[in-house]
Amino acid sequence: MRDRDNWDAKPVFVDGKYISKDAWFDRDGKGFQPQVHYFVGGATKLYGAALYRLRPGDFGEVRHVSGISPAWPLSYDDFEPWYSEAERLYQVHGNAGEDPTEGHRSEPYPWPAVSHEPRLQQISDDLAKGGYHPFHAPCGIMLDEAHRPMSTCIRCAWCDGYPCLVHAKADAEIIAVRPLLNRPNVTLLTGAEVIRLETDDSGRTVTGIVVSRDGNREVYRGDIVAICAGAANSAKLLLNSANDRHPNGLANRSDQVGRNYMFHNCKAVAALSKERNDTIYQKTLGINDFYFATKDYEYPAGNIQMVGKSNAEAMRGEQPDLTWFAPEWGLTDTARHSVDFWLTTEDLPIPENRVTTDKDGHVHLTYSPTNAEEADRLYEELKKILNHTGMAAHHVFRKNFYMDMGIPLAGCAHQAGTCRFGTDPAASVLDTNCKAHELDNLYVVDTSFFPSIGAVNPALTAIANALRVGDHILSRIT
Ligand SMILES: Cc1cc2nc3c(=O)[nH]c(=O)nc-3n(C[C@H](O)[C@H](O)[C@H](O)COP(=O)(O)OP(=O)(O)OC[C@H]3O[C@@H](n4cnc5c(N)ncnc54)[C@H](O)[C@@H]3O)c2cc1C
Ligand code: SF4
Numbered sequence: 001m002r003d004r005d006n007w008d009a010k011p012v013f014v015d016g017k018y019i020s021k022d023a024w025f026d027r028d029g030k031g032f033q034p035q036v037h038y039f040v041g042g043a044t045k046l047y048g049a050a051l052y053r054l055r056p057g058d059f060g061e062v063r064h065v066s067g068i069s070p071a072w073p074l075s076y077d078d079f080e081p082w083y084s085e086a087e088r089l090y091q092v093h094g095n096a097g098e099d100p101t102e103g104h105r106s107e108p109y110p111w112p113a114v115s116h117e118p119r120l121q122q123i124s125d126d127l128a129k130g131g132y133h134p135f136h137a138p139c140g141i142m143l144d145e146a147h148r149p150m151s152t153c154i155r156c157a158w159c160d161g162y163p164c165l166v167h168a169k170a171d172a173e174i175i176a177v178r179p180l181l182n183r184p185n186v187t188l189l190t191g192a193e194v195i196r197l198e199t200d201d202s203g204r205t206v207t208g209i210v211v212s213r214d215g216n217r218e219v220y221r222g223d224i225v226a227i228c229a230g231a232a233n234s235a236k237l238l239l240n241s242a243n244d245r246h247p248n249g250l251a252n253r254s255d256q257v258g259r260n261y262m263f264h265n266c267k268a269v270a271a272l273s274k275e276r277n278d279t280i281y282q283k284t285l286g287i288n289d290f291y292f293a294t295k296d297y298e299y300p301a302g303n304i305q306m307v308g309k310s311n312a313e314a315m316r317g318e319q320p321d322l323t324w325f326a327p328e329w330g331l332t333d334t335a336r337h338s339v340d341f342w343l344t345t346e347d348l349p350i351p352e353n354r355v356t357t358d359k360d361g362h363v364h365l366t367y368s369p370t371n372a373e374e375a376d377r378l379y380e381e382l383k384k385i386l387n388h389t390g391m392a393a394h395h396v397f398r399k400n401f402y403m404d405m406g407i408p409l410a411g412c413a414h415q416a417g418t419c420r421f422g423t424d425p426a427a428s429v430l431d432t433n434c435k436a437h438e439l440d441n442l443y444v445v446d447t448s449f450f451p452s453i454g455a456v457n458p459a460l461t462a463i464a465n466a467l468r469v470g471d472h473i474l475s476r477i478t
Contacts, residue, residue: 069452116284118279263416270310344414
């Protein structure tokens with residue numbers, strides 16, 4: 001996946017070149033193409049590399065308008081050293097101390113925050129004047145602003161949603177896979193789909209990993225097996241691996257495999273103002289003032305951050321009738337003047353929101369939104385920000401245009417939760433080391449383990465957890 005199309009909005013956003021050809025089905029059995037990415041490095045090849053830690057409060061029980069976000073079996077303090085290691089490994093740029101909701105840190109960010117470009121600096125200054133606490137968003141890009149000619153990252157506009165052409169994004173392939181490939185005990189098989197796990201007669205040990213590769217069936221073996229196929233596909237694999245000892249699917253005596261699917265209440269919002277926004281790399285700003293509550297609302301509303309800068313081609317892909325709001329502008333003008341926000345509200349792990357598989361093994365996804373009122377609140381807070389701080393009336397073109405794009409079921413970028421970890425085998429799939437309660441050598445190490453998802457992007461937590469679990473596995477084999 002390294003070619004000129006990487007940085008071209010039409011193949012990426014309009015033609016969906018890097019979206020898998022997989023088909024999933026909704027609750028009514030209607031097929032759809034999920035926005036999943038089956039590459040070495042997974043979805044991180046296309047991610048925005050906004051590498052946030054969960055807030056300490058996210059690890060506890062949080063009361064939401066639609067119910068309770070459950071506590072994790074481990075605390076922020078348990079994760080903190082692994083967050084630091086993950087930030088070091090993924091070269092996260094940030095500035096500690098600006099965001100009042102962040103947890104304590106044992107180490108500073110390994111890299112200074114990515115600077116705001118002038119329009120974003122202006123917005124940040126205006127927000128601060130308005131009494132908000134904007135912060136420099138944590139970014140996993142290999143940008144060395146002090147030595148720009150030597151910097152691997154060229155600070156371009158093709159980051160969020162595009163694979164990096166110059167390998168400067170801290171994605172899982174570049175950071176965690178490639179550097180290991182020359183080791184004698186590492187083998188990477190591509191084009192290999194795991195279709196089933198086999199166990200011994202006791203059902204306690206995975207003895208075979210059945211793979212479909214180039215049309216052939218192959219079986220691999222290992223003393224310890226970790227599945228990391230993403231929240232939906234890890235659940236799919238366990239469910240499709242039912243046998244006599246595990247009639248409801250592997251490791252599924254609790255009936256929790258596939259349940260509690262979460263993917264955030266997300267909304268992309270383009271705010272149009274009279275001023276041009278010539279920002280190239282826009283993902284430098286975040287606001288968590290509404291994360292746990294707002295001034296007049298007791299429930300958590302969520303996180304506001306920036307999304308990659310709109311361009312006309314990408315807008316065409318996202319919403320063909322976008323210019324309905326500003327008919328006198330073409331898409332190019334609309335994109336040039338837009339400031340693009342990404343709003344995230346936590347969704348709840350409810351058992352009815354779940355992945356199941358049919359007789360042919362295909363994923364069926366049943367999902368009903370939760371905390372929609374909180375997501376509406378966050379949107380209202382964004383409008384207040386835009387109206388009452390920097391982008392006040394004289395800045396906004398004629399009147400305020402907010403063009404919001406809700407993310408439908410297929411937009412499963414932040415999928416999590418289908419194999420939650422916990423201490424109670426009756427209520428969770430994995431133990432606190434992410435080992436299946438019912439098996440001795442099976443681990444699930446991706447976003448499936450999340451018992452709740454918070455309202456910040458999930459990847460850094462998945463990375464920190466993988467380092468934590470890796471350390472545990474190492475202690476078993478050395
Ligand atoms: C466009 C986009 C932007 C995003 N931006 C951000 C961001 O800014 N910050 C952030 O924190 N998160 C972001 N995310 C989310 C982040 O990328 C995911 O949370 C993260 O990649 C999840 O990791 P994972 O290991 O759970 O699954 P994945 O990354 O999906 O990896 C799963 C891997 O398993 C492979 N696989 C699946 N099934 C099988 C099988 N049966 N056999 C063999 N292999 C299999 C897939 O090919 C893939 O390589 C974004 C995601 C997208 C799509
Ligand atoms: S901003 Fe940097 S990391 Fe992102 S795509 Fe451009 S060069 Fe790659």
